[in-house]
Structure formats: structure tokens, C-alpha cells
Amino acid sequence: MLLLCLFSCAFALDRVHYVRAVEEPWSYAPTHPDNPHQDRPFNEDEEVFVGDFIGAEYLKCRYVEYTDDTFTTLAPKPPHTGLLGPIFRAEVGDILHVVFWNSCTNAYSLHPHGVTYTKENEGAPYLDGSSYDGDYVQPGEIYTYTWQVRNAAAPPDSMSSRVWLYHSHSNAVEDENTGMVGMFVICHTGQMGADGLPKDVDNEIFALFEIFDENMSWKLDTMLEYAGLTITEDEESAFEESNLMHSINGFLYDSWETPVIKEGEVTRWYFGSLGTEVDLHTGSTHGNTMMDSTGSRRDVVEIMPASMNTLDMLPGNVGKWMLRCRVNDHFSAGMMMTYEVQECNTCTKTSLPVEDYFNGLHETQVAPTEDDDGEDYFNWLLVITILTVLIWFGLAFNIYKFHTLQQKVTSGGRYQNMKAMVQVNDGEDVINVARSDNLSRT
Numbered sequence: 001m002l003l004l005c006l007f008s009c010a011f012a013l014d015r016v017h018y019v020r021a022v023e024e025p026w027s028y029a030p031t032h033p034d035n036p037h038q039d040r041p042f043n044e045d046e047e048v049f050v051g052d053f054i055g056a057e058y059l060k061c062r063y064v065e066y067t068d069d070t071f072t073t074l075a076p077k078p079p080h081t082g083l084l085g086p087i088f089r090a091e092v093g094d095i096l097h098v099v100f101w102n103s104c105t106n107a108y109s110l111h112p113h114g115v116t117y118t119k120e121n122e123g124a125p126y127l128d129g130s131s132y133d134g135d136y137v138q139p140g141e142i143y144t145y146t147w148q149v150r151n152a153a154a155p156p157d158s159m160s161s162r163v164w165l166y167h168s169h170s171n172a173v174e175d176e177n178t179g180m181v182g183m184f185v186i187c188h189t190g191q192m193g194a195d196g197l198p199k200d201v202d203n204e205i206f207a208l209f210e211i212f213d214e215n216m217s218w219k220l221d222t223m224l225e226y227a228g229l230t231i232t233e234d235e236e237s238a239f240e241e242s243n244l245m246h247s248i249n250g251f252l253y254d255s256w257e258t259p260v261i262k263e264g265e266v267t268r269w270y271f272g273s274l275g276t277e278v279d280l281h282t283g284s285t286h287g288n289t290m291m292d293s294t295g296s297r298r299d300v301v302e303i304m305p306a307s308m309n310t311l312d313m314l315p316g317n318v319g320k321w322m323l324r325c326r327v328n329d330h331f332s333a334g335m336m337m338t339y340e341v342q343e344c345n346t347c348t349k350t351s352l353p354v355e356d357y358f359n360g361l362h363e364t365q366v367a368p369t370e371d372d373d374g375e376d377y378f379n380w381l382l383v384i385t386i387l388t389v390l391i392w393f394g395l396a397f398n399i400y401k402f403h404t405l406q407q408k409v410t411s412g413g414r415y416q417n418m419k420a421m422v423q424v425n426d427g428e429d430v431i432n433v434a435r436s437d438n439l440s441r442t
């Protein structure tokens with residue numbers, strides 16, 4: 001036990017992230033007025049979300065990571081993650097510290113899922129009025145959150161990593177819709193590579209399906225003022241509709257920087273959502289299927305508010321494919337992106353464990369061989385033969401019994417006395433007949 005502790009403790013790390021809440025414009029469709037997916041101007045239906053009223057660009061507050069406590073150099077982040085905050089990474093056994101500087105104009109917090117925290121590090125006030133440090137980090141303040149990465153946050157045994165969500169929870173509804181959301185990855189102990197990715201994974205793609213409701217943003221009034229807009233009563237409904245941004249990572253209509261992966265490379269997909277009752281999504285990948293932690297193949301994954309899903313893809317189908325929500329209304333409103341699979345024969349980093357996993361499952365799904373079919377046929381033949389013999393045996397026995405009965409009825413004996421009993425019931429002395437019955441048996 002001591003040796004085990006020494007071993008695991010020796011590799012456990014304190015991982016520190018420097019995150020600033022930054023208020024700045026964010027465009028859900030940076031190529032507006034051109035639709036990048038179809039290489040044409042956005043049409044009238046699409047303009048509802050990217051052109052009407054406020055348009056595609058909104059004032060947001062979001063988490064931005066820096067490399068150190070000077071908060072001067074931005075930390076790198078995959079471009080396709082867009083509006084999401086930084087991707088924190090840790091292994092089971094580690095401790096995560098997030099130094100959070102709120103330079104926005106509202107109070108915010110950092111509330112994580114999965115990892116273990118004290119009340120001071122939960123970042124979420126309760127409706128009973130209780131409140132702790134870290135629930136509201138006021139504008140201009142810095143607060144450090146500390147979270148333990150225990151087994152409670154571990155991936156399933158069949159995978160080296162899994163995704164968790166974090167978001168501001170000071171005023172959860174307004175904070176999330178203002179843009180304070182992110183994802184982080186937890187690996188099993190010893191499974192994170194030097195590049196931060198799980199050792200058995202070549203690529204990662206993150207996808208947060210969320211309808212950002214800008215009507216609920218802290219910044220709505222500021223945006224209206226900035227745009228010089230006054231919404232009349234007749235316009236209210238159309239205005240509210242135009243502020244529902246059906247996005248993946250804060251992008252509409254394939255306006256993210258398309259992630260490129262290689263044929264044969266293991267790609268881990270991390271899905272999630274936040275939001276409300278309209279955030280019932282079915283995230284779907286065209287062209288290539290994925291496998292979940294139970295070994296089930298999927299090309300659609302159910303995504304609910306605050307749900308998280310981790311799946312693997314071993315792409316064998318080269319091309320540019322859609323990543324989209326299968327809910328028709330969401331798809332029409334822009335909830336679709338693309339990912340690209342390029343040819344490659346030699347660029348797989350590791351991938352063998354997962355590749356074996358895929359192939360292993362395939363073997364269990366192959367059709368029965370001819371030999372298997374022959375064995376099944378023989379078994380059925382045997383069952384039918386045994387049943388036929390039993391039926392014939394039963395029939396022969398009953399014929400024999402009937403024949404014997406006929407003989408006894410003809411020659412008297414007990415059955416003759418029974419016949420007498422019936423006659424007795426017609427009026428004779430029952431006792432005498434019963435005695436006569438007993439006598440006939442001796």
C-alpha cells in the first residue's frame with residue numbers, strides 16, 4: 001500500500017491555469033455576409049440569425065487563458081473550440097488550480113463538473129442564501145480555485161480520457177448565455193502524453209451544442225444601445241428569435257476553422273451542452289461512425305443540457321463531412337459544421353490499443369460460418385426426432401389402454417361394478433353396491 005501510494009504520489013501534479021474573464025465582441029458568423037459552407041451570400045432565412053437586428057456579432061464575456069501570472073501571453077487553444085474557454089487537462093490524482101481574474105463588468109465564477117471541491121471552490125451560490133468565497137468573483141478581483149481530481153472524475157475503464165464541463169454559476173442562466181462556458185479533459189493516471197493528449201489518441205475535437213440565448217445575456221442592453229436599436233412591440237417576437245444562436249462552440253453555418261484529421265488516426269470526440277429545454281440535440285457525424293465507451297457504434301449521440309459524451313472515431317472514409325444537429329429546426333438555424341478526413345498511411349501516432357478495440361468488436365459481429373449453420377440444422381433435426389418418437393409412444397400407449405378397457409368392460413370385474421353403481425343411484429342401496437365393489441377387488 002505504501003509502495004502504491006509512493007508510486008502514484010510521485011506522478012501526481014499540481015497543475016496551474018491562469019484564466020481571465022474578458023469582455024469583447026464575438027461573431028457567430030465571421031464570414032458574414034458570405035455563407036462559408038455554400039460559398040454564397042446568406043439567404044433570407046439565414047439572415048434572421050446572422051443579419052437581422054443585432055446581427056451575428058454580440059458582446060460576450062468569456063474565459064481566456066494566459067501562460068503565466070503576468071497575464072500577458074495568450075495560451076494556445078485549438079481554433080475550432082471558438083467561444084469555449086481553455087481546455088484544462090489533468091490526470092486522476094492531480095490537483096487543478098485556476099487563478100481567475102475577472103475583468104468583465106459582472107460578477108462571475110468558475111464551477112466545474114466531476115472534480116472534487118470544497119464549498120469555497122464550488123463557485124455556485126445556493127438558493128438557501130448560503131454563499132462562500134468563490135461564488136461571486138467581482139469585477140477586477142482575482143480568486144484561485146482548487147479542485148482535486150479523484151477517481152470520481154475518472155474516465156470509464158475502456159477509455160483513457162473523458163470530458164467534463166465548467167461554467168460560471170454566480171447567476172447561471174445569464175452567465176452561460178453571456179459566454180462563460182468551457183470543457184476540460186481528465187485522463188487516467190499515466191495516460192496523458194507530453195503533448196497533453198491522451199497517449200492512445202491522435203486528435204481531439206470538442207463540440208459544445210448550445211443555443212446561446214442572447215435575450216438572456218447580461219450584455220443585451222449594452223448591445224442595443226451600441227447598435228442604436230429600439231425594439232417596438234410588433235418587432236419583439238422577431239427580435240427574440242434573431243437572438244437565438246444555434247451554435248456549435250459559438251459558430252453558425254460551418255463558420256468554424258474545419259478540424260482536419262487523417263485517415264486511420266484515432267480521433268476522440270468530446271460532446272457537451274448547456275442551456276435549457278430547447279437544448280435537446282442529436283450530434284451527428286456524417287461519413288464516419290464513432291464508438292462509445294460501451295463499444296456501441298454511433299453516428300448520432302444524444303446531447304442534453306449539461307450532458308457530456310466522449311466517443312472515438314477511427315476514420316476510414318476520406319472527405320469533408322458534416323458535423324450537425326439532427327434536430328431539423330436547429331440544423332436550419334445554423335447548427336452544422338464540417339470536419340475533414342485526409343488520406344494518410346503512415347502518420348498514426350499510436351492508436352493500436354483503440355484500433356484493436358475496434359477490430360475486436362468487429363470480430364464479434366461477423367455472420368455465422370457455414371459450419372455454424374450445419375450444427376444448428378443438426379440440433380433442430382435431433383429435437384424434431386425426439387418429439388416425434390415421444391408423440392408416437394404416447395399414442396401407442398393410449399391405444400393399448402383403450403383396448404384393455406374394452407376387454408375389462410366385456411369380462412366384468414371392477415368396471416362391471418361401476419356400471420352397477422350407476423344403476424344403484426337410480427334407486428338401489430348404495431352401500432350394498434359399494435360392498436360388492438370391494439369384494440370384486442379381492
Ligand SMILES: [Cu+2]
Nearest residue numbers: 281325327330
Ligand atoms: Cu440541436
